[in-house]
Amino acid sequence: MTTETHGSLCPVHRAIGILQEKWVLHIIRSLLAADKGFNELSRSVGGCNPATLAQRLDHLERLGLISKTVTSVMPPRSHYALTASGRELQGVIDEIDRWARANLPAEDAADLTHLDPARV
């Protein structure tokens, strides 16, 4: 098999590569709701540490999905927003939302992977 069917030549494959990175979908979802500053976004996303968040934001900016604006350098103030491309991910989030409501109704013992042992 010479010509590989799943390489980075396939847009879907590349998209999955982008969206599957940890925290990315959470970040997009949060910014779809409203633009935010770094710490505000961090709180909204919940659980992502600043190092990872910074890295992810940088990556997403380089991909053209979000835009960063520095409003003030010394009382530091940044502003993160989705670009047009980023905003188009609304459809993806909506579909995940739809699927989730239809298939993950209650917070049962469905997923056992990251449950707090104290609750099991």
Place this chain on the structure above:
Amino acid sequence: MTTETHGSLCPVHRAIGILQEKWVLHIIRSLLAADKGFNELSRSVGGCNPATLAQRLDHLERLGLISKTVTSVMPPRSHYALTASGRELQGVIDEIDRWARANLPAEDAADLTHLDPARV
């Protein structure tokens, strides 16, 4: 700590938690196209090593998204297929596909993160 707004009580948040695991979307996409055996799936997904794949399949099975059937134990033969829940992710994949075609047209130097050095 009061009532957290983004915990596992939110279905979307949980869904993202599931789908963002490395290789999961690739696996789903591959199985949406057709049921497969372990190695065939491995090849189709492309790049996921057996240890991770096995772990992911186990997890997805436990979540009720895929079903595993062992056809023969000793000339080993397994069969992986999506469940009804899993198949409903078609919509999510379709949306990613739509987004990708509209926003990641050519395979430019847009994403530099995981490019095969040999191709750059």
Place this chain on the structure above:
DNA sequence: ATATAGCACTTGACTTTGTAAAGCACTATG
């Protein structure tokens, strides 16, 4: 006036996750 909290991050040590390579038990094919 001074202490405290907040912003946007960075740094370094550590843990978790993922990967590569090899191997196992076995069959079917050349």
Place this chain on the structure above:
DNA sequence: CATAGTGCTTTACAAAGTCAAGTGCTATAT
């Protein structure tokens, strides 16, 4: 009877993510 294929598992290692702390500065509270 050697080779390739099935479905994995094991071990050792690399990469990714996390925790805790810190930096430099301001704005508000005390």
